[in-house]
Amino acid sequence: MxxxxxxxxxxxxxxxxxxxxxxxxxxxxxxxxxxxxxxxFKGDKTVEFKILSENQIPQDISSQVIPEYRTLERALACVVEDKVYVVVTRGEKPTSGFEVDIDKMKLEEQDGKTNLVVYADFKDPEKGKALAQVLTYPLKVAETKLTQLPDEIELRIQYEE
Known part of the structure; x- marks a missing residue:
């Protein structure tokens, strides 16, 4: 070489x-x-949940929580028989066709407090469609895998077309 x-x-x-x-x-x-x-992403934890049909909603929620909050647009949580439920209400609507669905939930830890962020999808009725002229109160109730109530709840809304 x-x-x-x-x-x-x-x-x-x-x-x-x-x-x-x-x-x-x-x-x-x-x-x-x-x-x-x-x-x-520190502290974010996805919360498992199951949407309940109308006949699966606990009686305490149907008779006490829903009547008090159905006219408001919000997310709230309550405990019934050691289970944490989340209720998302859309408020009072003038016709049928308004919908709400819970997309996901995340638990965030900040400054020693837990914040439950509820992501909801809101859908309005199609324009020009014939609708029943009746007051409606769209809402969803979900049973979660949480073991205790969060310190705060935040509703984040996504409008669907």
């Missing part, structure tokens, strides 16, 4: 300063992104 070939081989084996800096920057960016993602 000649001198030229040995020099070429040495050059190929040694990474250049530019390459080292580039790799270091890439590693730093990946680490920063991972740290940001960990901080952003």
């Amino acid at each position: 000649g001198e030229k070939e040995k020099k070429k081989e040495k050059k190929l084996k040694k990474p250049g300063k530019k390459r080292i800096i580039l790799v270091a920057v890439i590693v730093a960016v990946i680490a920063a992104a991972a740290l940001f993602a960990a901080t952003l």
Whole structure:
């Protein structure tokens, strides 16, 4: 092997300063992104739940909670027989065709407090469609896997077309 070939081989084996800096920057960016993602999603926990049909709703919720809150647009939680239920109400509507559905729920921990975020889908009736002219109170009740009530509840609404 000649001198030229040995020099070429040495050059190929040694990474250049530019390459080292580039790799270091890439590693730093990946680490920063991972740290940001960990901080952003820290404490979020998906809450398992099951939507109840009208005949599955506990009597205490049907007779006490729903009549008091059905005219409001909100999410609330209550405990009946050691189970945590979430009720999402849409308020009073002038016709049929208004709907509400619970998409997902997440539990967030912030400053030692738990916040239950309820993501609900609201759907309005189609324009121009014949509807019953009757007051309605769209709502959904879900039985959750939570073991205790959260400190706060936040309703996040997505309107569907």
